[in-house]
Amino acid sequence: xxxxxxxxxxxxxxxxxxxxxxxxxxxxxxxxxxxxxxxxxxxxxxxxxxxxxxxxxxxxxxxxxxxxxxxxxxxxxxxxxxxxxxxxxxxxxxxxxxxxxxxxxxxxxxxxxxxxxxxxxxxxxxxxxxxxxxxxxxxxxxxxxxxxxxxxxxxxxxxxxxxxxxxxxxxxxxxxxxxxxxxxxxxxxxxxxxxxxxxxxxxxxxxxxxxxxxxxxxxxxxxxxxxxxxxxxxxxxxxxxxxxxxxxxxxxxxxxxxxxxxxxxxxxxxxxxxxxxxxxxxxxxxxxxxxxxxxxxxxxxxxxxxxxxxxxxxxxxxxxxxxxxxxxxxxxxxxxxxxxxxxxxxxxxxxxxxxxxxxxxxxxxxxxxxxxxxxxxxxxxxxxxxxxxxxxxxxxxxxxxxxxxxxxxxxxxxxxxxxxxxxxxxxxxxxxxxxxxxxxxxxxxxxxxxxxxxxxxxxx
Numbered sequence: 148x149x150x151x152x153x154x155x156x157x158x159x160x161x162x163x164x165x166x167x168x169x170x171x172x173x174x175x176x177x178x179x180x181x182x183x184x185x186x187x188x189x190x191x192x193x194x195x196x197x198x199x200x201x202x203x204x205x206x207x208x209x210x211x212x213x214x215x216x217x218x219x220x221x222x223x224x225x226x227x228x229x230x231x232x233x234x235x236x237x238x239x240x241x242x243x244x245x246x247x248x249x250x251x252x253x254x255x256x257x258x259x260x261x262x263x264x265x266x267x268x269x270x271x272x273x274x275x276x277x278x279x280x281x282x283x284x285x286x287x288x289x290x291x292x293x294x295x296x297x298x299x300x301x302x303x304x305x306x307x308x309x310x311x312x313x314x315x316x317x318x319x320x321x322x323x324x325x326x327x328x329x330x331x332x333x334x335x336x337x338x339x340x341x342x343x344x345x346x347x348x349x350x351x352x353x354x355x356x357x358x359x360x361x362x363x364x365x366x367x368x369x370x371x372x373x374x375x376x377x378x379x380x381x382x383x384x385x386x387x388x389x390x391x392x393x394x395x396x397x398x399x400x401x402x403x404x405x406x407x408x409x410x411x412x413x414x415x416x417x418x419x420x421x422x423x424x425x426x427x428x429x430x431x432x433x434x435x436x437x438x439x440x441x442x443x444x445x446x447x448x449x450x451x452x453x454x455x456x457x458x459x460x461x462x463x464x465x466x467x468x469x470x471x472x473x474x475x476x477x478x479x480x481x482x483x484x485x486x487x488x489x490x491x492x493x494x495x496x497x498x499x500x501x502x503x504x505x506x507x508x509x510x511x512x513x514x515x516x517x518x519x520x521x522x523x524x525x526x527x528x529x530x531x532x533x534x535x536x537x538x539x540x541x542x543x544x545x546x547x548x549x550x551x552x553x554x555x556x557x558x559x560x561x562x563x564x565x566x567x568x569x570x571x572x573x574x575x576x577x578x579x580x581x582x583x584x585x586x587x588x589x590x591x592x593x594x595x596x597x598x599x600x601x602x603x604x605x606x607x
Contacts (some may be wrong), residue, residue: 288376292371476573508601
């Protein structure tokens with residue numbers, strides 16, 4: 148009985164609870180106004196309901212994870228003086244990003260081609276080599292990457308490796324030591340357990356960039372681990388993924404983004420990026436698209452929503468995780484209702500069970516509108532979208548809330564017919580291996596669980 152009395156004495160009175168709720172909501176309103184945060188309605192509802200019901204738990208979580216944008220300075224675009232170009236290029240340039248440029252582009256058909264191209268870029272560097280990745284595997288491929296980067300540093304190449312703080316948790320300390328002993332610089336983006344204030348820990352760097360001499364870029368969806376290329380002991384069958392490499396001004400734009408990411412960790416920019424050294428002969432048009440909390444707008448989501456409304460006959464997509472926000476979901480649904488072929492290929496079972504569980508709610512809604520889902524019998528980690536015949540997007544961006552609204556991501560937008568057709572054929576060929584999705588009405592318990600997870604887990 149004494150324990151029950153002690154517990155009741157510990158509980159706040161209704162007036163104390165009301166006072167704390169008022170304080171928590173005041174903090175929410177003031178910080179939202181001060182930061183000028185733009186949150187989706189579901190996200191705002193989730194935070195407010197949490198602060199009302201359990202403010203003692205939710206308020207500290209909000210203070211740690213509640214910031215979504217790092218408030219970059221946005222420069223308004225000057226009035227247009229040249230004739231209008233491609234709508235996507237116009238939109239991306241309006242975000243203050245680099246214009247499209249001619250590039251010599253090579254898309255990788257499989258993990259073996261990606262492996263060869265990655266080491267071509269590493270071995271081809273003559274002055275600098277910058278690597279940004281989410282994961283370097285503790286496997287044969289990861290060890291080979293470390294060995295080759297270390298050798299390039301010993302060759303006198305300026306090597307810098309930027310590893311995300313979450314991905315760094317699985318990397319042996321010896322990998323860091325090997326790189327540093329060889330003269331390479333290594334930085335960890337927002338270390339999970341660091342006490343330094345470097346930004347909210349839930350805003351991860353998911354960009355995958357390997358850049359030689361600011362002019363040769365290797366990028367896409369692949370982390371530097373065996374499962375993304377040709378397999379390893381844990382994953383004997385390699386995941387299906389996409390990557391590419393290119394020469395040209397797009398690589399220079401990626402180098403500037405790397406420099407910004409690097410300086411955000413090290414505190415200052417260590418070198419300037421050289422201006423573009425002329426166009427690439429006989430190249431195709433492409434444009435670098437960074438996305439994330441360091442951008443003024445939600446660049447990738449804005450492009451995808453606009454693309455869905457402009458689509459005339461097809462939207463093809465492949466993604467490992469499909470948990471889009473309301474805006475993108477509505478745009479996909481309305482495109483399908485207009486008669487646009489909307490085909491989305493996703494793994495029947497991905498490596499993230501939580502994402503597999505909650506995606507069903509959105510998939511049921513879209514399937515009723517005519518969106519075709521192809522459930523792949525293998526793990527596909529590729530991220531690409533093709534709209535009609537004139538634009539394609541490929542990079543690290545998944546079609547989920549975290550990737551589109553929270554993580555630091557990067558992609559390249561392709562305008563050349565050859566690249567658009569190549570990616571469209573790759574997606575269609577991969578999708579043909581999957582079975583059509585068959586929607587099933589959920590029971591009450593599952594419906595509630597899906598709603599709670601979508602409202603809470605995928606909003607912070």
